[in-house]
Amino acid sequence: MCGVIKEIMMMDNMRSDAYHEIKYKIIHFDYIPGQKISEKTISQELGLGRTPVREAIIRIEREGLIEVIPQSGTYITRIDMADAKDARFVRECIEPKIMINAAANISEDALATLRENLKEQDKTASEINPDSFFDLDQDFHHEFYKVVDKDTVWDWLQINNTQLNRFRRLRLKEMDLNWSTIYTQHKHIFDAVVEKNIDDLEYLVNEHLHLMLLEKGQVLEAYPDYFRNYDEESNSASDTSN
Numbered sequence: 001m002c003g004v005i006k007e008i009m010m011m012d013n014m015r016s017d018a019y020h021e022i023k024y025k026i027i028h029f030d031y032i033p034g035q036k037i038s039e040k041t042i043s044q045e046l047g048l049g050r051t052p053v054r055e056a057i058i059r060i061e062r063e064g065l066i067e068v069i070p071q072s073g074t075y076i077t078r079i080d081m082a083d084a085k086d087a088r089f090v091r092e093c094i095e096p097k098i099m100i101n102a103a104a105n106i107s108e109d110a111l112a113t114l115r116e117n118l119k120e121q122d123k124t125a126s127e128i129n130p131d132s133f134f135d136l137d138q139d140f141h142h143e144f145y146k147v148v149d150k151d152t153v154w155d156w157l158q159i160n161n162t163q164l165n166r167f168r169r170l171r172l173k174e175m176d177l178n179w180s181t182i183y184t185q186h187k188h189i190f191d192a193v194v195e196k197n198i199d200d201l202e203y204l205v206n207e208h209l210h211l212m213l214l215e216k217g218q219v220l221e222a223y224p225d226y227f228r229n230y231d232e233e234s235n236s237a238s239d240t241s242n
Helices: 002-027 039-046 050-062 081-105 108-127 130-147 151-160 162-171 179-195 198-222 237-241
Strands: 066-069 073-076
Touching: 002 039, 002 050, 002 162, 039 050, 050 066, 081 130, 081 151, 081 162, 081 179, 081 198, 108 130, 108 179, 130 151, 130 162, 130 179, 151 162, 162 198, 179 198
Parallel strands: none
Antiparallel strands: 066 073
């Protein structure tokens, strides 16, 4: 019985590893939008069996990152801009309240974690390491959800935020868009949390989450083949409400 349980646990771990590694590669553009992929090649790349890879691909397909076209193959989807904008809107509805609640309850340990994160963001930006900078950006926001015991909300967002996360990661490839903008906004948010300046904090969080709408035109222009479901005229004023 113990052997069976151990085997089941190993298979679950392999499924989880395959899922997280494939999804990470998609979000970080190791697999680019429109690229044809194969179960066999991915299995070899990851050093995992084809069964956990196949199950991971099915799971990721449900999240809209992979599409299977009959009699053609399996492809990485293009970034769905409509979904990305909707995800940004949801975060704008949720995250200011998360940050405000966190400011009222944040511990010294959490503040120390955020300080260290900001220090690493600054360092990583100077080294131009987009993978690490994106991960630190994620960790910065995640920490506030942890403070208010909303890890489940964060996990839900990560499943439904995949197109937005792809856009955010791609934004870091567009070198004309300065990373210091993101770092500076994070620093201002942190300072408002420390000072418990709720009015400034709400404004700063909304400003930060609005950045995607200000920058999307430049990213779309740089990588037009990476996107679908976007309006060529999407820079109109009416678009900023979403």
